[in-house]
Amino acid sequence: MNPFSLAGRRALVTGANTGIGQAIAWAMGRAGAEVVCAARGDCSETMAGLPNGRAVTLDLSDPLSASDLFKGEGIDILVNNAGTIHREDAIDVASDDWDRVIDLNLKSVYFTTQAFARERIAHGLGGAVVNIASLLSFQGGIRVPAYTASKHAVAGVTKALANEWAAKGLNVNAIAPGYIVTNNTAALRADADRSQSILDRIPAGRWGKADDIGEAAVFLSSPAAHYIHGVVLPVDGGWLAR
Structure with a gap:
């Protein structure tokens, strides 16, 4: 038996229509899972890359919108990826x-x-x-106080739920992505000076790929990670080690 296989498992990935969520959905599909793509946007592109899956419309701007989503569905992996950011001076x-x-x-x-x-x-x-946590689960960032507060809290909630549910067979962990090539980082990558300053801090010497996050999510969902609980795993090319 391959301890990294998700064969026979059913995974729901939120925000699966693009970026990191899409990469996670595809990675889970490659590992053998049936993937439920949940997003408020169109998931057709993600679905085209999945051997086995379906899409559901889910608008998590209503935090209770998934209250009845899991009943009788046999979903045994949940990836909470959907998120947003607001950039503005803290004083405003x-x-x-x-x-x-x-x-x-x-x-x-x-x-x-x-x-x-x-x-x-x-x-x-x-x-x-x-x-899905963030490097700003560990750092303060600039001009993103609400995002930083939310991602610090995601790290804390991950640990709190792991404490309560580990003995019940539920593994609760998080991934803290580093600087990843997605639409959300296009402006940073287009700024030559800013992009270079970021690269200078990353020991791996490159921006991360969305697939880097997808494969980490597969690992944390797999039998290979059964004794891992309450971890916030940086996938950041070594950014936090500097």
């Missing part, structure tokens, strides 16, 4: 912008995971949760 951030970031990046993660765990625990079943 409005309450509505703060709430929008916290609701999607933190509150929806908690209550989606709660709904997943209720279904698994009620039937005496194990499973895996992979939350």
